[in-house]
Amino acid sequence: MxxxxxxxxxxxxxxxxxxxxxxxxxxxxxxxxxxxxxxxxxxxxxxxxxxxxxxTKDASRREVCARRGAMFFQGRARRSASANDRDTRGTSAQSDRTQPTSGGTGAA
Known part of the structure; x- marks a missing residue:
């Protein structure tokens, strides 16, 4: 039973x-x-x-917000990965993070 x-x-x-x-x-x-x-x-x-x-009913505005959010999370993942790379790769990780100074200021 x-x-x-x-x-x-x-x-x-x-x-x-x-x-x-x-x-x-x-x-x-x-x-x-x-x-x-x-x-x-x-x-x-x-x-x-x-x-x-x-x-907001405007799909394009929501898409812009979604892309900015995705970039935010990808940037956090890259920062975490680059911190780990620094421990294993040494100086080559520094050249990967070098940013050109002539670029834009980023999204506001």
Whole structure:
């Protein structure tokens, strides 16, 4: 005979997992705000900027934001990788990071 399922225990485990995932999401969003420098904004400014983006129906504007976000994450990955390369490759890592001074100032 099969053991009966304990639905209450399964439901409690699922609720605990959902709570843990929500908590992790909130923590990661806070880390993202800090990493982007948006923690220097007031809560009202940050909320307003996020509301503007969520209310935007213009697909091209959203695409621009998505590309900037992707570049942000790629830049962080490269910085982490270059720090690791410095330990293993020595001086060749320095030449990889050299940037021309005649380039633009970057996105505003």
């Amino acid at each position: 099969r053991k009966p399922r304990n639905f209450d225990a399964e439901l409690k485990a699922l609720e605990d997992k959902a709570k843990e995932l929500r908590s992790r999401k909130v923590q990661q969003l806070g880390e993202l705000v800090i990493a982007t420098g948006a923690d220097a904004l007031t809560a009202e400014e940050l909320a307003g900027a996020l509301l503007l983006l969520t209310e």
